Amino acid sequence: MLFMLLSSISFSLIADSFTDRRAVVGLKLFRTLLVADTGYQHHITPDGRLNVSLIYLHDLKTASQLAEQLSSELTQLHDIPVTVFTVTLQDYLNKKSQRSLGIFIADKFDLPRLQQLVKSSVAHKQILFSPYEGDVEKGVLAGLSVESRVRPYLNMQTLKKSQLKIKPFFIKVSKKYAAE
Amino acid sequence: MRLNKGLSGRASNNLVISLVFLLLVIFFVGSLFQYWYNVLDPRLRLAAITQAEILSQSQAGLLSKAFDVYEGEQREKALQAAIEEILLVTDPSIKEPFVKGISLEVDYDVVDADIDSLNIREGILNCTDCIVTEVALMDEDYNLLAIATFNVTDAYYRWLGSDIKDKLINQTLFTLGLFTVVWLIILLLVSRLDRVRKNIEISDRAKTQFLANVSHELRTPLNAILGYTQLFKKDKDIMASQGRGVETIHRSADHLLMLINDILEFSKVDSEGVQLYPKEVALSDFLNTLVEMTEIRSSLKDINFNFEFPPNLPEVVFVDDKRLRQILLNLLNNAVKFTDKGEVTFSINNLTIKKSDKASFARMTFTVADTGIGIPKSKLNDIFVPYQQVENKITRAEGSGLGLTISKNLTELMGSKLHVKSEYGQGSRFWFELKFPIVEQASPLIHKENHTICGYEGRVRKILSIDDNDFNRDIIRQHLMQYGFEVVEAASGEEGLQLLEQIQADLVLLDVLMPDMDGFAVVTQIRSDRRYSHIPVIALTASTQEALEEDGASGFDDVLSKPIVEHDLLASLKKHLDLSWKHEVLKSSNDDALKNLENIKIPDADVVEELKDYARKHNILALRDLLKNLETDDRYQDFFQLTNPLARNYQFGKLVETLENLQSQTDE
Numbered sequence: 001m002l003f004m005l006l007s008s009i010s011f012s013l014i015a016d017s018f019t020d021r022r023a024v025v026g027l028k029l030f031r032t033l034l035v036a037d038t039g040y041q042h043h044i045t046p047d048g049r050l051n052v053s054l055i056y057l058h059d060l061k062t063a064s065q066l067a068e069q070l071s072s073e074l075t076q077l078h079d080i081p082v083t084v085f086t087v088t089l090q091d092y093l094n095k096k097s098q099r100s101l102g103i104f105i106a107d108k109f110d111l112p113r114l115q116q117l118v119k120s121s122v123a124h125k126q127i128l129f130s131p132y133e134g135d136v137e138k139g140v141l142a143g144l145s146v147e148s149r150v151r152p153y154l155n156m157q158t159l160k161k162s163q164l165k166i167k168p169f170f171i172k173v174s175k176k177y178a179a180e
Numbered sequence: 181m182r183l184n185k186g187l188s189g190r191a192s193n194n195l196v197i198s199l200v201f202l203l204l205v206i207f208f209v210g211s212l213f214q215y216w217y218n219v220l221d222p223r224l225r226l227a228a229i230t231q232a233e234i235l236s237q238s239q240a241g242l243l244s245k246a247f248d249v250y251e252g253e254q255r256e257k258a259l260q261a262a263i264e265e266i267l268l269v270t271d272p273s274i275k276e277p278f279v280k281g282i283s284l285e286v287d288y289d290v291v292d293a294d295i296d297s298l299n300i301r302e303g304i305l306n307c308t309d310c311i312v313t314e315v316a317l318m319d320e321d322y323n324l325l326a327i328a329t330f331n332v333t334d335a336y337y338r339w340l341g342s343d344i345k346d347k348l349i350n351q352t353l354f355t356l357g358l359f360t361v362v363w364l365i366i367l368l369l370v371s372r373l374d375r376v377r378k379n380i381e382i383s384d385r386a387k388t389q390f391l392a393n394v395s396h397e398l399r400t401p402l403n404a405i406l407g408y409t410q411l412f413k414k415d416k417d418i419m420a421s422q423g424r425g426v427e428t429i430h431r432s433a434d435h436l437l438m439l440i441n442d443i444l445e446f447s448k449v450d451s452e453g454v455q456l457y458p459k460e461v462a463l464s465d466f467l468n469t470l471v472e473m474t475e476i477r478s479s480l481k482d483i484n485f486n487f488e489f490p491p492n493l494p495e496v497v498f499v500d501d502k503r504l505r506q507i508l509l510n511l512l513n514n515a516v517k518f519t520d521k522g523e524v525t526f527s528i529n530n531l532t533i534k535k536s537d538k539a540s541f542a543r544m545t546f547t548v549a550d551t552g553i554g555i556p557k558s559k560l561n562d563i564f565v566p567y568q569q570v571e572n573k574i575t576r577a578e579g580s581g582l583g584l585t586i587s588k589n590l591t592e593l594m595g596s597k598l599h600v601k602s603e604y605g606q607g608s609r610f611w612f613e614l615k616f617p618i619v620e621q622a623s624p625l626i627h628k629e630n631h632t633i634c635g636y637e638g639r640v641r642k643i644l645s646i647d648d649n650d651f652n653r654d655i656i657r658q659h660l661m662q663y664g665f666e667v668v669e670a671a672s673g674e675e676g677l678q679l680l681e682q683i684q685a686d687l688v689l690l691d692v693l694m695p696d697m698d699g700f701a702v703v704t705q706i707r708s709d710r711r712y713s714h715i716p717v718i719a720l721t722a723s724t725q726e727a728l729e730e731d732g733a734s735g736f737d738d739v740l741s742k743p744i745v746e747h748d749l750l751a752s753l754k755k756h757l758d759l760s761w762k763h764e765v766l767k768s769s770n771d772d773a774l775k776n777l778e779n780i781k782i783p784d785a786d787v788v789e790e791l792k793d794y795a796r797k798h799n800i801l802a803l804r805d806l807l808k809n810l811e812t813d814d815r816y817q818d819f820f821q822l823t824n825p826l827a828r829n830y831q832f833g834k835l836v837e838t839l840e841n842l843q844s845q846t847d848e
Binding site: 028029031032035036073147148149151167169170172173 | 229231321
């Protein structure tokens with residue numbers, strides 16, 4: 001446990017500004033992706049809200065900062081009020097949190113945890129977005145491609161499995177991974 | 181024929197050089213193509229695409245602003261104006277608009293406008309060479325409003341590509357020009373080198389001819405000397421009165437012959453042309469000769485000479501004794517030459533004998549060590565280089581600088597390697613390992629101590645001896661007559677051919693170098709006549725065997741080098757006349773004496789003790805001196821006859837044993 005805590009702290013320390021920038025820009029593309037999701041109605045809660053989660057493992061501080069930024073920019077989606085909250089991976093997988101329309105990964109996960117999260121998001125037809133490089137290739141639905149310009153990055157296989165309905169516009173301007 | 185061969189050789193050289201250059205050019209041009217198509221062009225294309233994407237992204241800002249700021253009809257006009265402005269922007273380097281066409285695809289779910297009202301398409305949209313980029317247009321809330329498709333010109337890529345390609349082609353042409361110049365220079369140099377090589381070959385042939393002539397001139401008188409000494413050695417009366425003198429003359433002439441051979445060998449520039457002629461060699465006799473020669477040299481310099489040979493050395497081995505002697509003598513002579521005080525040691529170590537049903541082999545290491553001036557470490561590699569000598573007062577005065585080079589080449593020719601270890605001021609050690617076939621059943625001529633040939637079985641054979649030199653003919657006649665051959669002599673080639681018609685010769689001994697009609701002409705005539713073509717013809721030559729082979733000795737059945745060595749002559753006659761020798765067994769005076777030890781008068785005890793002491797110390801020179809004193813005293817003749825052969829043959833252990841036996845017999 002102590003080891004995990006130490007490793008988490010050290011990861012935070014070495015997280016460079018490039019990764020931070022990816023998280024901030026990724027947050028904006030995440031919001032665009034949420035707007036492009038036409039199947040959002042299934043995720044409206046009984047009290048008429050849409051939930052958006054930021055999942056973290058240990059770094060609550062960063063997750064909270066990102067959640068704060070997102071909630072200030074995304075108060076409504078398709079005229080439906082949005083609630084942004086942070087949740088630990090453990091709580092999310094143990095179904096202790098409320099189900100969300102989209103999940104933003106706010107912490108770098110190892111492969112087994114990431115695979116568990118991908119499996120759960122696909123099963124619940126949720127948008128899973130990771131700003132971290134290489135996560136889309138590991139099965140996360142969306143991320144960002146940073147080349148000569150910043151574009152959304154979509155895993156087409158995960159998109160097909162999750163049966164999400166994303167606007168063709170969004171798909172068209174995205175970089176595609178594992179496209180048939 | 182030689183000229184044609186030379187021309188074709190030069191042509192093939194030129195062809196090989198040209199082919200190498202052609203391959204180099206093909207490789208060079210192929211590499212350039214590879215570099216262009218696999219590296220440069222894709223990189224340029226990627227750079228052009230990146231540039232187009234960045235350009236599209238920056239221009240898309242104008243369109244996003246038009247969406248953001250305006251509404252309704254004004255928005256459409258603002259979009260139209262923004263598109264026109266984008267289409268106007270021109271690249272100054274290529275003087276062409278950056279963007280050739282733009283089309284907008286709007287999400288009317290997000291944008292409040294009539295469907296298709298804002299789907300503007302301007303400029304060239306079916307441009308096949310253009311780089312197509314799609315940029316998402318978003319509002320401030322990151323809502324995806326539309327996709328703008330830009331058809332960006334690839335002119336910059338084409339312009340840059342063409343510019344680099346031109347430079348690359350220019351560089352290639354320049355390099356190909358350089359290649360051609362180098363190719364022509366090399367062809368020219370090779371042609372000149374070829375001419376120089378031919379000149380060297382001509383000069384080398386002239387030198388070889390000169391050496392062959394010198395060799396012949398020097399060997400002819402030696403032939404007479406050695407021939408007569410061989411005959412004298414067979415005459416018991418002469419040997420009884422003048423034995424030591426005859427032995428000395430024979431040994432000196434033999435030594436002189438060896439020196440001539442060695443000088444000729446050293447003079448031979450093309451040492452690769454040396455061939456090995458292995459034969460049966462009595463190893464102990466061979467080593468004794470080397471020891472004796474080195475002992476004389478070392479005694480003159482007042483240094484010790486030691487030799488250590490294992491007791492189980494094979495009696496007869498199959499080896500080119502001339503070449504082995506040349507190597508060992510060169511090493512031993514060097515060791516003596518470069519040692520002022522201390523000792524020189526000649527030894528055979530690591531003797532292993534492998535016997536099998538088919539053949540037996542002996543492997544041994546010959547070592548020559550000295551306590552001489554040694555060789556500096558930095559010069560160790562130079563000592564085997566021709567004409568190179570380590571600088572010192574001795575080498576400045578004498579030596580050709582070829583000895584070690586020839587020794588090294590000869591050891592390599594024998595399948596071995598000459599090693600050296602040396603410490604400056606301490607001495608040197610040279611060694612090499614050789615493997616010989618062991619001769620189990622040696623020819624009787626090899627063991628000549630106890631058996632001697634006295635004739636042959638069957639009818640009398642008639643030998644025709646053709647030689648312009650009277651001495652040589654006389655020696656041959658005397659040699660052959662003692663074995664019962666009938667010898668008919670001819671002083672010239674013409675006379676020999678006439679005699680061949682008159683007598684029924686069984687074999688012809690033919691001198692090669694004769695005035696008017698030489699041996700080659702004679703043998704050609706003999707071979708062309710059906711009546712005589714079956715008669716064996718043995719060439720006698722004072723030239724080197726290699727020189728004769730180079731001249732083409734295919735007409736001869738055998739070649740014997742002058743001075744003729746009797747047992748070589750007998751071996752050749754036996755082979756070509758299919759003879760069976762008659763032998764007489766010689767009684768060893770040594771054996772007889774051993775049986776009658778009690779009758780032998782021995783010198784004083786202190787003299788015998790001194791002899792034993794010298795024998796134990798292997799001091800051959802002191803032994804000889806002491807025995808020489810006894811030889812003149814009639815009382816000790818039997819004693820001398822018994823001990824002298826043992827000392828002469830370096831049988832020191834046996835000598836000590838014999839002396840002790842004599843002492844014990846006397847005591848009894």
